[in-house]
Structure formats: C-alpha cells, structure tokens
Amino acid sequence: MLAALAQVTLLCPTSPEWIRQALERFDEVLIDHAHCEKKAAAHALSMLAAFPDVPGLARAMARLAREEATHLTQVLAILEKRGLTLGRDRGDPYAQGLQAQVRQPQRERLLDRLLVSALIELRSEERLRLLSVNLPDPELRDFYARLADSEDGHGALFLRYARKYAPQEVDARLAMLARVEAGLIESLPIRAGIH
Ligand SMILES: [Fe+2]
Numbered sequence: 664m665l666a667a668l669a670q671v672t673l674l675c676p677t678s679p680e681w682i683r684q685a686l687e688r689f690d691e692v693l694i695d696h697a698h699c700e701k702k703a704a705a706h707a708l709s710m711l712a713a714f715p716d717v718p719g720l721a722r723a724m725a726r727l728a729r730e731e732a733t734h735l736t737q738v739l740a741i742l743e744k745r746g747l748t749l750g751r752d753r754g755d756p757y758a759q760g761l762q763a764q765v766r767q768p769q770r771e772r773l774l775d776r777l778l779v780s781a782l783i784e785l786r787s788e789e790r791l792r793l794l795s796v797n798l799p800d801p802e803l804r805d806f807y808a809r810l811a812d813s814e815d816g817h818g819a820l821f822l823r824y825a826r827k828y829a830p831q832e833v834d835a836r837l838a839m840l841a842r843v844e845a846g847l848i849e850s851l852p853i854r855a856g857i858h
C-alpha cells in the first residue's frame with residue numbers, strides 16, 4: 664500500500680537514462696546519497712525547531728532525524744569501505760527548486776514544507792528502489808531495498824501530517840506541487856546523484 668502511494672503522488676517516472684548513469688558512476692551517487700541523508704536528518708530537526716507547537720510533530724521529527732542519521736552512518740561506512748571520502752556537497756537543484764515553492768506565511772509554510780518533504784522522500788524512494796533492483800552487488804541491493812522501504816515510510820509520515828494539519832487544502836496543494844516536482848524531474852539535467 665505504501666509503495667502504491669508513491670505511484671499515486673509522483674506524476675512522472677524516472678528516466679532509464681538516470682539508472683544507466685547511476686550504475687556507471689555509482690561512487691558519485693553514493694557520495695551524493697550521503698549528503699542527502701545528512702540533509703534529511705538536519706531537515707527533520709529544522710522542522711522540529713520551526714514548528715514546536717504542532718501536536719506530535721516534534722517527537723516524529725526527532726525519530727526521523729535519528730533514522731536519517733542512521734542511514735547517513737551506513738552510507739558513510741560504505742564510502743569508507745570503497746576508499747571514498749564524503750567531500751563537498753555539490754548541492755541539489757531539484758530539492759532547491761521544490762523548496763522555492765514554499766510560501767512564507769506560517770500556516771502555508773508548514774503545509775508546503777510537509778508536502779515538499781513528502782515529495783522528496785517519495786522520489787528518493789523511487790530511485791533507491793531502482794538501485795535495489797539494478798545494482799550488481801547483492802549486499803548493496805538489499806541495503807537499498809531496506810532504505811527504499813524506509814524512505815517510503817517517511818513520505819507517508821509527511822503526508823499524514825499534511826492531511827491532519829490542513830485537510831481542506833492538502834489535495835489541491837499536493838496536486839500543484841506534484842506538477843512542479845514532475846516538471847523539475849523532466850527539465851533538470853540527469854546527473855550521477857539521487858535527484
Ligand atoms: Fe534516509
């Protein structure tokens with residue numbers, strides 16, 4: 664059911680060219696992936712800091728930050744095993760493009776941040792799943808399958824809070840942001856990174 668959620672929400676599938684590049688330049692994808700997990704952990708704590716009054720959100724975000732930090736530790740261990748270092752964050756034009764859609768008034772900001780987070784988690788889930796079925800190494804395939812399940816759960820978590828917080832507005836806003844998300848996926852150059 665959770666996997667179906669991703670298909671419902673994401674309006675365009677990842678191009679086969681992405682997985683081709685990702686397999687060919689997997690070390691770069693791994694480094695980008697570590698940065699994504701780092702940003703996901705920091706983002707969860709920033710949600711907790713920005714919206715401390717939303718019932719239940721602080722604890723959910725604290726748990727999420729811990730889970731994302733665990734993913735980060737695991738990806739860093741794989742980097743080390745391959746003799747790679749984390750290095751500089753190259754940035755993520757996809758996530759930046761979505762974050763630019765967040766409206767500023769407090770009420771709209773919470774809804775938009777929840778929905779943007781949900782979409783990023785769901786796109787990550789789709790791509791980690793592609794890695795889990797296409798990587799040649801069985802250990803890495805299992806690792807990415809576990810992570811994909813986890814990111815799917817995170818997408819569902821953000822959507823749940825968005826629905827609870829703004830039940831009247833959530834569907835229209837999600838539909839609009841999902842169109843922007845698909846537009847970014849289709850227009851940005853494909854690169855050896857998670858997005
Ligand atoms: Fe993660």
Ligand SMILES: [Fe+2]
Pocket residue numbers: 703731784813814817
């Ligand atoms: Fe996540």
